Amino acid sequence: MKLLNIAIASMILGLGVVTVVVADDDEYKNNKKYSKKYGAKYSVQPVKNELYKEECASCHFGYQAGLLPKRSWIKLMETKELENHFGDDASIDEQDRLTLLSYLVANASDSKTNRSRLSHEITRKISRYSTPIALSETRYFKKEHDEIPTRLIKQEDVKTIANCVACHTTAEKGYYGERDIKIPNYGRWDD
Ligand code: HEC
Ligand code: HEC
Structure with missing residues (x-):
């Protein structure tokens, strides 16, 4: 009886350990699961850097690194550029x-x-000869958003198209699929 209890206890403990390990990797797994179901097409890796969240997600949504190419980040992060950042x-x-x-x-x-x-x-849709620092200015982005009426963007609850998280309810996770789009005072977007 006692032995059985110990066995059960250690099984539970064992499970506890397993759960912790899985939880650690949750974000990545969820992203992969989502990608499989709704298409990797619409997801990027979420921000995993605390310093970035602190410094670059205080004035606005923390844009994921995977939304712009290297040369754009290099330009945006120049000292001179940061001093006059939008x-x-x-x-x-x-x-x-x-x-x-x-x-x-x-x-x-x-x-x-x-x-x-x-x-x-x-990446593919940005000309080799240009270095945009606003992803909202990229061709890919503009094409995806060109059907949204201006009044839905300019409204108080959104303000600018750069406010991704106002419409993409799962933007923090790096998911931008259509299924998770809900425009304030409008609702789901049906293409
Ligand atoms: C003091 C406030 C402030 C801080 C801090 C800040 N930003 Fe910004 N950022 C802005 C404003 C204002 C805009 C313009 C937003 C708009 O068009 O609605 C902007 C726009 C951007 C854009 C372009 C968005 C788009 O697609 O139009 C990127 C990318 C960006 N910021 C990255 C960063 C990064 C990286 C950091 C950290 C180093 C940072 N920001 C810190 C104020 C800030
Ligand atoms: C005013 C609401 C709104 C804002 C703000 C917004 N989006 Fe969107 N986004 C949409 C809508 C609506 C679509 C779907 C367009 C379609 O499929 O016709 C879309 C589509 C997309 C897609 C393609 C996904 C798909 O299923 O077609 C991506 C990627 C995306 N947005 C990223 C962003 C990012 C990154 C930002 C911030 C820089 C942003 N969006 C800001 C409303 C918004």
Whole structure:
């Protein structure tokens, strides 16, 4: 009887360990599962860098590194550019700037390790000769959003098209599929 209890207890403990391990990797797994179901086409790896969340997701949604190519991040993260960042001063400590730059470059849309189809699509549609720092200015992005009436973008609950998370309810997770789009004061988007 006692032995059995120990066996059960250790099974439960064992399961506990397994659960912890799985939970650690949850985000990645969910992303993969989602990709399988709704198409990797519409997902990028979520932001996993605390410094990035702190420094680059305070004024606006934390755009994932996989949404722009390396050269765009390099330009955006130049000291001069950050000092005049879309009309704001977004300059940061030099050490932090370099840390974030290497994080962004390592996870950019055209980085070797990036397997997201959405990232590849974005990369492919940007001319080699241009270096956009606003993803909302890229051809891919414009084409995907050109049917949305201006009043739905300009409205108080959205404000600008760069406010991804206002309409893409799962943007934080890196999911941009149509299934998870809900425009404030409009609802689901039917193509
Ligand atoms: C002081 C506020 C502030 C901080 C801090 C800040 N930004 Fe911004 N950022 C802005 C504003 C304002 C815009 C323009 C948003 C718009 O068009 O609606 C912007 C736009 C952007 C865009 C373009 C969005 C698009 O597609 O139009 C990117 C990319 C971006 N920021 C990245 C960053 C990164 C990376 C950092 C961290 C180094 C950062 N931002 C920190 C204020 C800030
Ligand atoms: C005003 C609401 C709104 C905002 C803000 C918005 N989107 Fe979208 N997005 C849409 C709608 C609606 C579609 C679907 C267009 C279609 O399929 O006709 C879409 C489509 C997409 C798609 C293609 C997915 C698909 O299923 O076709 C991607 C990727 C995407 N958006 C990324 C972004 C990113 C990144 C941002 C922020 C920089 C953003 N969106 C901001 C409404 C929005």
